[in-house]
Amino acid sequence: MTVSPDNGSPGGETGAGRAEALPPIRRFGALFGAVVAPTSFVTGLLYYFGLNQAYWFYAYFGVDATLLGLGTTDYLVISVDSLFVPMVVAAGAGLAAFWGHDLLRARLTTGARPRVLRILVPVLGSAGFLLALGGFWSVLDDRLFLRSHLAMAPLSLAIGVILLAYTLQLRRSLPPERIATPSGSAPDEGAEPPTSPEPPDASSTSPRPRQTRQAVRSEWVGVAEWAVSFVLVGLSLIWAASDYAAAVGRGRAQGLVSQLSTSTTTVLRSERSLGVDVPGVREVLCDNAKSAYPYRYEGLVLVIQSADQYVLLPQSWTRDTGVALVIPRTDAVRLEFVPYAARGTLNRSVC
Structure with missing residues (x-):
């Protein structure tokens, strides 16, 4: 009867033995x-x-x-x-x-x-x-x-x-490297190969606890x-x-800053004045008093709309004088986008 190697036979290792041998x-x-x-x-x-x-x-x-x-x-x-x-x-x-x-x-x-x-x-x-x-x-x-x-x-x-x-x-x-002879020359062809020592007795091959540790x-x-x-x-x-x-x-x-001057213009419309006093941003009050968004702010570029916030930059923004605007996203404001080539067609008095 043959014994499966998985059952701990001499010809194989158990699962724990293979794990230890990794x-x-x-x-x-x-x-x-x-x-x-x-x-x-x-x-x-x-x-x-x-x-x-x-x-x-x-x-x-x-x-x-x-x-x-x-x-x-x-x-x-x-x-x-x-x-x-x-x-x-x-x-x-x-x-x-x-x-x-x-x-x-x-x-x-x-x-x-x-x-x-x-x-x-x-x-x-x-x-x-x-x-x-x-x-x-x-x-x-x-x-x-x-x-x-x-x-x-x-x-x-x-x-x-x-x-x-x-x-x-x-x-x-x-x-390890092969150990050379003291004279550095190869061993003589006629020399007898060294005899291997007798195998130790099987009873003496069991590992000692110290060696295992x-x-x-x-x-x-x-x-x-x-x-x-x-x-x-x-x-x-x-x-x-x-x-x-x-x-x-x-x-x-x-x-982004290097392309602000030629980026798409964002026109910010609002129901009421936002009190924006930023270099490069123009506040325009429309002639039509019945307009839903009579206040308009030009010269801005939208950076991102995230959650309930708009982040806008003036097109003339610099690190020395620039101011970034964070406007809440509500029904009281509206954004319009005008391509750079069409910026001259804005009518600042008609809303």
Whole structure:
């Protein structure tokens, strides 16, 4: 009668045994997936980056983004703008890293392992140490020159940790080198091969409790090492993406300002005077006293309509003299849009 390997036979491992035999990185991935739901994690990151970009976009005009009532969907849509370039760059860098690893493995199988290791491992280790040191130093001291460049400090930390981890794994995963003879020459052809020692008695092969504890400890040390590396690299990439999202928000705001003078004009009509006294905005009172919206404000550009708020900018807005208007969305106001080419056809007296 044959015994199934799943039942703990000598020819197979139990499910618990297979779980214990997983590499540390796979065990860490299983633990991370069990604790953090991937969908919720990704959604939270997208929300954070969208919130960050929206904050810096409206802060450029002096508007607090929390007043606009943007929802979760708005932030998720905005985050696509700030994450497209970082995701493309990260995917390209990851693909290049995988290809480079395959090329390195092919190189090592050709018999050039000692020579490659003598050159590659010190170079990767030194570069990783310097980059990680610069990133850590930037965390503690924001006056370091890396902080003056966009995402340079977090990327330095992330790349440095990745290089250090890869260097250590490269040293551990490769088999040890063949031990050479003292004279450096190959052994004699006529020499007899060394006899292998007698196999130990089966009763003496059972693992000792101390060795078992050491093996479990070494396994969890490996899991903890991958966890720390993942946290450092993950936080560094979030830091870099946050800096980029802030830069995108400010850049989008500057691009909008550069196009204000030729943008579609927004005419704001109101039932009563709004008391708007802003440079570049004209208040016009219509001749028709029976008009439902006798007050008209020209020279504005609509930035966004969010929830119950209109955000408008004067077409002559500047950071030194500009004022942003946040108008409640009610039945007492109405918006009209006039293309740039048709601005001269506005009749300021007829409503």
